[in-house]
Amino acid sequence: MMSHSAATPTLAWLKSNRAHVRRPVAITVGLGLAGGLLLIVQASVLAHLANAVIFDRAALPALVWLLAGLAAIVLVRAGLVYLVQQTAFAAGRAIKTEIRARLVARLAGRGIVWQRSQATGDLVNTLSDGVEALEAYYARYLPQSALAALVPLAILAVIAPIDWISGLILVVTAPLIPVFMIFIGRGAEKLNQRQWRRMGVLSGHFLDALQGLTTLKLFNLGAREARLIAKLSDEYRLATMRVLRLAFVSSLVLEFLATVSIAMVAVLIGFRLLWGDIGFTSGFLVLLLAPEFYLPLRNMGTVYHARMEAIGAAEGIVALLDAPADANPGSRCDGLVAGRAPAVALDAVSYAYPDGTQALTAVDLSIAPGETVAIVGASAAGKSTLALVLMGLLAPTTGRVTLDGIDRATLAPAYWRRWCAWVPQQPRLFHGNVRDNLTLGAIEVPDDALWQALERAQARAFVAALPDGLDTAIGERGLRLSGGEAQRLAIARALAAAAPFVVVDEASAHLDAPNEQALTVALGELGADRSLVVIAHRLATVREADRIVVLDAGRVVETGCHAELVAAGGRYAAMLAEGRHE
Incomplete structure (x- = not known):
C-alpha cells in the first residue's frame, strides 16, 4: 500500500x-x-x-x-x-x-x-x-x-x-x-x-x-x-x-x-x-x-x-x-554512405546482463562491406547477445563498436537502424495483412519487389495460396501461419528492406531440409550486395559463408572459412564431427 x-x-x-x-x-x-x-x-x-x-x-x-x-x-x-x-x-x-x-x-x-x-x-x-x-x-x-x-x-x-x-x-x-x-x-x-x-x-x-x-x-x-x-x-x-x-x-x-x-x-x-x-x-x-x-x-x-x-x-x-534509460543515445545523423554497408568493427566488446551473467568477453570482430559472416557456437555461447550488440539493441558494457571508423555510441539510434534489417529467433508479426508486415508502414515498396522478396525467402507459394494474397490478414503474431511460414515471412521482410546490413539469428530453425537448402542459396545471393551476419545452430547453413566465427563462453575462439576451420581441427571441426545442432 x-x-x-x-x-x-x-x-x-x-x-x-x-x-x-x-x-x-x-x-x-x-x-x-x-x-x-x-x-x-x-x-x-x-x-x-x-x-x-x-x-x-x-x-x-x-x-x-x-x-x-x-x-x-x-x-x-x-x-x-x-x-x-x-x-x-x-x-x-x-x-x-x-x-x-x-x-x-x-x-x-x-x-x-x-x-x-x-x-x-x-x-x-x-x-x-x-x-x-x-x-x-x-x-x-x-x-x-x-x-x-x-x-x-x-x-x-x-x-x-x-x-x-x-x-x-x-x-x-x-x-x-x-x-x-x-x-x-x-x-x-x-x-x-x-x-x-x-x-x-x-x-x-x-x-x-x-x-x-x-x-x-x-x-x-x-x-x-x-x-x-x-x-x-x-x-x-x-x-x-x-x-x-x-x-x-x-x-x-x-x-x-x-x-x-x-x-x-x-x-x-x-x-x-x-x-x-x-x-x-x-x-x-x-x-x-x-x-x-x-x-x-x-x-x-x-x-x-x-x-x-x-x-x-x-x-x-x-x-x-x-526509470533511467540504459544509456545516453548519440545524436549524430551523418557519416555513413547511403545505400552502402559500413565496415563494422567490434573492439574488445564485453557485455554483462543486469543479473551479472557475462555473455560476451573481449570480442574483437570486423565485418567488411558486403561480407557474409557466420557466427556459430554451443548453446549459451553468446550468439544471440552478439546479434543484439551488432544491431545496436544492446550497448556494450565495455569496448566499442565502430561503423566506418565512427563510434556507434555517437550516432542516433534511429539513424543507424536505417542501415539495418533483423530476422530474430522469434519474429514479431503484427495484426494486419501480409503487405503491412512486409513493409512495416513503408508505402513506397511496389508489389513486384514484395513478391520477389517472398520468392527468395521460399514464401511466395504459401502467400500466393492465401485467400487475398498480400492483402490477407494474418492475425496477431501471425497466428494463421505455421512456425516455418512466419519465419520465412520475417526473412522476406528483411529482403524487402533497403538496409545494407542484415543480421539473421537462427533463420533456419523452423524450416525443413529442402527449404533450408533453398534459403541458404537465397541468403548467399543477398550477401552479394549487403553485409550479412548469419547466426545459426545448424552448421550446414554456414558452409558458404565468407568467414565463420566460433564463439565459446562469450569469447571468439576460432575464425576462418569452412575449409580452414575443418583443417585446423579445433572447436568447429569437433562440432561438425559430432553433428551438433546447437
Missing part, C-alpha cells in the same frame, strides 16, 4: 503536467463560469416572472419579453454546456497523447533486456487504462475545482446583499463539504492505489495465460489456471467494491450536508416571508440560487474520486517515466 508520503511525488507529477492542458482547461473554466453567471440571471428572471404572474396578475403580453429572455438564456446555457464538454475533451485528448508518447519513448529507451523482464500485461494496463484514468483528472477535476470556488462566490455576492441571514448560512455550511470530502477521500485514495495494483497483477497474469494457452492445455493445466484467474478476479472485485462503498458513503455525506443546508435556508425564508421581513421576489431568488450554490461543491465531491483514481493510475506511469 502506498503511503501518503509516497503519493506526494505522484500528485506533484500530476500537477506538473498541467502546462500541457492549461489553455483548454482555462477555456473550460471560463465557459463554466459564464454558465454560472447566466444561471444567476436566469434565476432572477424566473423570480420576477413568478412575482408578476402570482402577485401582479400580469397578462401574457406583458410577460413576453421576460419569457423570451428566459428562453434565450436557456439556449445560451445549453450551448455553453456543449462547449464545456468539447474543451474538456480536448484537454483529455491532449494529455493522453502527450503521456502516451512519453511512455512509448521511455519504453524504447529502456532497451530490450529491461523490456523482456517486464510483465507485458502490466505494461499494457499502464499504457491503456492507466493513461485513460488521467483524462478525468485533467478534463473534469481541474476545471471543477476552479468552478467550485468561482461559481459559489458569484452566487454569494448576489445573495448576501439581498438576505444576509441566508448568506451567513451558506458561508458557515459551505466549508463543511470539502472538509468531509478530503477526510473521507484519504481512505479512498489508499484503496484506489491498492485497486490499481491488483488490476495490474490481474492484467499481467491474464495476458500471460492467453499467450500460453496452448501450453497450458497440453499440460492439462487449464482448469488450474482458470481457478487462479477466478481468485485474482475475485480479489479485484472485492477491492473495487471497497472503493465504491466508500465513494457511496462520501456521496451520501455530501448530499446530506447540502440538503440540510438548503433546508435551513428554505425554512428561515419561509418564516420571514410569513412575517413580512423579506419580499417574495428576493426570497424566491434566494431559494432558487441556494441549491445552485452547493451544486459545484457536490460535483466537486464526485470528481474528487476521479482525482484519487488518477493518483492510483499515475503511480505506475511515474515509475516507468522515472
Whole structure:
C-alpha cells in the first residue's frame, strides 16, 4: 500500500503536467463560469416572472419579453454546456497523447533486456487504462475545482446583499463539504492505489495465460489456471467494491450536508416571508440560487474520486517515466554512405546482463562491406547477445563498436537502424495483412519487389495460396501461419528492406531440409550486395559463408572459412564431427 508520503511525488507529477492542458482547461473554466453567471440571471428572471404572474396578475403580453429572455438564456446555457464538454475533451485528448508518447519513448529507451523482464500485461494496463484514468483528472477535476470556488462566490455576492441571514448560512455550511470530502477521500485514495495494483497483477497474469494457452492445455493445466484467474478476479472485485462503498458513503455525506443546508435556508425564508421581513421576489431568488450554490461543491465531491483514481493510475506511469534509460543515445545523423554497408568493427566488446551473467568477453570482430559472416557456437555461447550488440539493441558494457571508423555510441539510434534489417529467433508479426508486415508502414515498396522478396525467402507459394494474397490478414503474431511460414515471412521482410546490413539469428530453425537448402542459396545471393551476419545452430547453413566465427563462453575462439576451420581441427571441426545442432 502506498503511503501518503509516497503519493506526494505522484500528485506533484500530476500537477506538473498541467502546462500541457492549461489553455483548454482555462477555456473550460471560463465557459463554466459564464454558465454560472447566466444561471444567476436566469434565476432572477424566473423570480420576477413568478412575482408578476402570482402577485401582479400580469397578462401574457406583458410577460413576453421576460419569457423570451428566459428562453434565450436557456439556449445560451445549453450551448455553453456543449462547449464545456468539447474543451474538456480536448484537454483529455491532449494529455493522453502527450503521456502516451512519453511512455512509448521511455519504453524504447529502456532497451530490450529491461523490456523482456517486464510483465507485458502490466505494461499494457499502464499504457491503456492507466493513461485513460488521467483524462478525468485533467478534463473534469481541474476545471471543477476552479468552478467550485468561482461559481459559489458569484452566487454569494448576489445573495448576501439581498438576505444576509441566508448568506451567513451558506458561508458557515459551505466549508463543511470539502472538509468531509478530503477526510473521507484519504481512505479512498489508499484503496484506489491498492485497486490499481491488483488490476495490474490481474492484467499481467491474464495476458500471460492467453499467450500460453496452448501450453497450458497440453499440460492439462487449464482448469488450474482458470481457478487462479477466478481468485485474482475475485480479489479485484472485492477491492473495487471497497472503493465504491466508500465513494457511496462520501456521496451520501455530501448530499446530506447540502440538503440540510438548503433546508435551513428554505425554512428561515419561509418564516420571514410569513412575517413580512423579506419580499417574495428576493426570497424566491434566494431559494432558487441556494441549491445552485452547493451544486459545484457536490460535483466537486464526485470528481474528487476521479482525482484519487488518477493518483492510483499515475503511480505506475511515474515509475516507468522515472526509470533511467540504459544509456545516453548519440545524436549524430551523418557519416555513413547511403545505400552502402559500413565496415563494422567490434573492439574488445564485453557485455554483462543486469543479473551479472557475462555473455560476451573481449570480442574483437570486423565485418567488411558486403561480407557474409557466420557466427556459430554451443548453446549459451553468446550468439544471440552478439546479434543484439551488432544491431545496436544492446550497448556494450565495455569496448566499442565502430561503423566506418565512427563510434556507434555517437550516432542516433534511429539513424543507424536505417542501415539495418533483423530476422530474430522469434519474429514479431503484427495484426494486419501480409503487405503491412512486409513493409512495416513503408508505402513506397511496389508489389513486384514484395513478391520477389517472398520468392527468395521460399514464401511466395504459401502467400500466393492465401485467400487475398498480400492483402490477407494474418492475425496477431501471425497466428494463421505455421512456425516455418512466419519465419520465412520475417526473412522476406528483411529482403524487402533497403538496409545494407542484415543480421539473421537462427533463420533456419523452423524450416525443413529442402527449404533450408533453398534459403541458404537465397541468403548467399543477398550477401552479394549487403553485409550479412548469419547466426545459426545448424552448421550446414554456414558452409558458404565468407568467414565463420566460433564463439565459446562469450569469447571468439576460432575464425576462418569452412575449409580452414575443418583443417585446423579445433572447436568447429569437433562440432561438425559430432553433428551438433546447437
